[in-house]
Amino acid sequence: MRIHEYQAKKLLSDFGIPVPPGEVIATPEEAAAATGRLGGRVALKAQVHAGGRGKGGGIRLAATPEEAAAIASQLLGRRLVTHQTPPEGLPVNTILVEEETIPQRELYLGVVIASACPVMMASESGGMDIEEVAAHRPEKIVSVHIDPSLGFQPFHARKLIYGLNLEPPLHRPATQLMGGLYRLFQERDCSLAEINPLAVTNDGRLLALDAKLNFDDNALFRQTEVAALRDEAQENALEVKAQDWGIKNYVKLQGNIGCVVNGAGLAMATMDLIQLAGGEPANFLDIGTVNNTERVVNAFRLLTGDPEVKAILINIFGGMARVDVIATGIVEAAKEMDIPVPVVVRLEGTNLEEGRRILAQSGVKVIHATDLSDAARKVVSSIAISRGSA
């Protein structure tokens, strides 16, 4: 799960990491008032779940409350497009108004999991994408693997601090900041905790100028405060709907063949196969272990609600999932809604015979496939046929 910059900064602050003074606002009036309170020049930073905001026009400077209000009215309600957003951009509903900081140096500090171990990385080349630095100037990255049974130790901090060539007066605050970031990463079940840039200010302080925190979805059950920070407006509407309908693993793609598959690997393989057969998948959808027919019906709701979908392929190899439950779900979906596109069905595995019987007796019109290749061929050609007949 992702959160906004202002939310991330609040969390950093909770763990003792200094951030610039700032306020989050949702109207031009609030922007003016916040600017007045902060005094002096401010940065207005559009809050969207994507990087590259500077180049995309999502970060702007203002010298006065009036200027801030004007910029805010330009940004708010707009969709911001950057190289990291979907083509249609992401909606700007809030702006972080922040005291302008002119850094003396821009550093990078981040924590991820690599090789089953938390790794803290630091670089003197802050302000740019760490993958860029890793690709072109790997010697500029210093990293420490932190055995979780030890936790973050003073020697880890020293390795990073000397690697960053920090001045001695910054050693103690840097050690505290790093320790705080590690604790935040661990205690809040982050999958990524990144401060970029981490500024060294002209008056010799460390300040988290921008921050990105991602969280382990599997741990949200115990991170209720974090889970409450979710902003569905920043997510794909169909993906949000899928979640609400109990379909945890749905990813919207650019093609036109809707897929319903059980198991992530088989779902990926099904997408691969569609492409090999000359088609393009409209989505990744792992329906998971279905214990009731409702989720199957919801999958049909989702796919028929996607105007791009021109055909549907159901590919099930029952293990934990049972074929009879899937078949019943297909029958129920056909009763409940109009399915305006061809449906190709390939079923194998647990309770197969019962599933086939249910489908056959229902009279629901589906195209049966005998195996994987057959299924891919049939679903691709079904589009050509339906187009031909249209």
Place this chain on the structure above:
Amino acid sequence: MRIHEYQAKKLLSDFGIPVPPGEVIATPEEAAAATGRLGGRVALKAQVHAGGRGKGGGIRLAATPEEAAAIASQLLGRRLVTHQTPPEGLPVNTILVEEETIPQRELYLGVVIASACPVMMASESGGMDIEEVAAHRPEKIVSVHIDPSLGFQPFHARKLIYGLNLEPPLHRPATQLMGGLYRLFQERDCSLAEINPLAVTNDGRLLALDAKLNFDDNALFRQTEVAALRDEAQENALEVKAQDWGIKNYVKLQGNIGCVVNGAGLAMATMDLIQLAGGEPANFLDIGTVNNTERVVNAFRLLTGDPEVKAILINIFGGMARVDVIATGIVEAAKEMDIPVPVVVRLEGTNLEEGRRILAQSGVKVIHATDLSDAARKVVSSIAISRGSA
């Protein structure tokens, strides 16, 4: 370091472990007032750094404030003798007045370090010494080794809980209590954390009826709150003085030959040797690594202040400690104070020649020994001689 029961219970309570309502008092009037506030029958528990208080008359019941005041006036200011105190007993300066609890069951729960690992032990045979249980009914003890990199896990708790045959409604509170005790042990650098008895009350609660917490002296530098709980009145006066004078490793014993040795192993061996030679050591004293002469002078102050000491043996094998510094210290001590007993000196190791020269030039009267056996023989016979001459 040891602390009082009431201090231990405060710490337990800080870590979420339930303890009986109670107040600590220092006068009979306070005892009466506390009893009034608590209402009903109370237990008055003399606060001394030793177990066995029940049999020693240090735990008494009172039904009324008047009765409580009477008992308090009997206990306060007295020295309590139990099988765990020195022969002269320990002073009772405070009493814990506590609501009387009649337990349905008495359990034991404790944490120690064994084989470099925190170990939590539990037993259904609470209320008695755990060493007794271990010796006679080892099957009544269930223990878990807690890998510190894991910390206390739910499965550890279950192993203890099923081992204690706790009723299901107590499983959750027991898990929390055990987790709290483990955290207390770790976060406060305990060397022992013991709840004995841990009561199961008639109304189905767990309650720490008595508690003992010991702390790692080496960690007190980072446990300032714990260090502040020290009660010197409960310690040997000479040992307290030694600490104040920078002599960390001094233990008062029953003999009459005062020892000043560098190194714990050599100090023990010196005691052994004195006994083999027919004498009895008055103390264990490891003077440690001496960097200034003051600590040597203090050692003489300490030993001449002990009326039992009839002779002094200085045994130094310089390594980290330097013989010349020791020699200078002996000379200074002889100048500063009257040393009314014979002093036998055996010196070896770093800067030996310089040390010998200093002693020789000073004219201080000491008995020189050539090696260990010689030193032991000479110090033992020096007493016989001084007695003979007295």
Place this chain on the structure above:
Amino acid sequence: MSVLVDADSRVLVQGITGREGGFHTRLCIDYGTRVVAGMTPGKGGTTAEGVPVFNTVVEAVRETGADVSLIFVPAPFAADAILEASDAGVPLVVCITEGIPVRDMVTVHHYLAGRKTRLIGPNCPGIISPGKCKMGIIPGDVCREGRVGVVSRSGTLLYEAIDQLSRRGIGQSTCFGIGGDPIVGMSFVDALELFEQDTGTDAVFVIGEIGGTAEQEAARYIKSRMSKPVAAFVAGSTAPPGRRMGHAGAIVTGSQGTAQEKVAAFSAAGVAIARSPAEIGVVVEGLLKHR
């Protein structure tokens, strides 16, 4: 012959009294697996699926001599279940549970590093040595006894592969899923080492997918150490970067972890590649013919 589990394996099921646990324990027993004990805290002293249930793993092991544990415990409690099994000295633990937090698995990973317990999974379909022992949710009736080892990150794709093999008369020595999470116990390399040593295995099929570098490590091992022929399929050629494809571990980040990179690594190691998931059977057939 087979690896890791066989007809002598004595299976404990942690979470046997849950719905999935009970259902699949029944299927395992029906398949012929020697399930000797169940474990669910608070249910000690009862029986489930005809086997005695214990409150703790250590008790179950002591009373029944269980030497493998199969875990169906819900995600919030699953790491604790793995730790308990390892603490009790169980040498092989198979964890089916999906959705365990990464932090919990980091803890488990470091704890197991110094111990003798092998872990399969989590988020895996389990393991089957056809005709001998089935632990987990792999459909037993698609399997067939034989001499090909199959190892996969995915569950359903493993069934698909087994099915294609069995339909062509190619039996399996042992099949198992290592799990779809970013942190799992046994790796492809661990599996390949076992198959290389197993006298009952002639060839191995590996089913990889996008994300991580487990396939590249497998390719390195195959190139330097394997004498037996290996074929592979890698799922996710069409997956867009930066999006998680169901499995927590199936996400392409940076240049690493693409299906193309993994296929290239396998090819360079002399591994026969199934370009399409529909060709798994054909490719393995070819592999066995050309030996």
Place this chain on the structure above:
Amino acid sequence: MSVLVDADSRVLVQGITGREGGFHTRLCIDYGTRVVAGMTPGKGGTTAEGVPVFNTVVEAVRETGADVSLIFVPAPFAADAILEASDAGVPLVVCITEGIPVRDMVTVHHYLAGRKTRLIGPNCPGIISPGKCKMGIIPGDVCREGRVGVVSRSGTLLYEAIDQLSRRGIGQSTCFGIGGDPIVGMSFVDALELFEQDTGTDAVFVIGEIGGTAEQEAARYIKSRMSKPVAAFVAGSTAPPGRRMGHAGAIVTGSQGTAQEKVAAFSAAGVAIARSPAEIGVVVEGLLKHR
């Protein structure tokens, strides 16, 4: 011959710029030890006692090829120093520091368990292979090259033993203190294994003391595995139970850990016992004569 350190050992000193660190580094260099680097955070780029000082251990190792680290860091920071040395891959760490909190050493102990670093100490006098390498605070001039190994929990009692041996013309292969704390790195058993394998060692003298069960474990090892003659002294026969005799580990609790028990265990294992600390030389002399 010798164990653990010899004339080729390349020594790093952590805490070289402290008073004790500097003083004893000088003595080690004077003895002929190859001290190649020092390490003190913030002092990187300077020199101390004629050797370059680095900010981190990893840098010191990379630049100088140090393969042993000697630690004189104050107690509150000493565990971190040990961890850093192990993290940097140093195979042998000798920690002189006294007074490290037990909790810190519990962490160190579990961290080292899965790693290749051997730790001597803490709260120990270090190690000396006479004529080759001295690491720590053992007075070099009382030692003499030879063929008896000496290992001790205590420092000064180790010097005493070495002195008694040297005065009788009995030289030493390697002498070291394992440390007086309840949690230390190498044990008596580790030391005995090394001496047993060392072709330059003919006999071993063990100096035990009250507290713990290290001596009993040593006795078991000697009985079942040692071919070379062993003699021992155990300090603390006169120590009262429940009182800590200086060393954090030297405390008799319960029935275990008394000198009497330890002497009995050694005797039962065929170890020659020095009843008095003044008889160490005589006993070893007898041991060598009766071979």
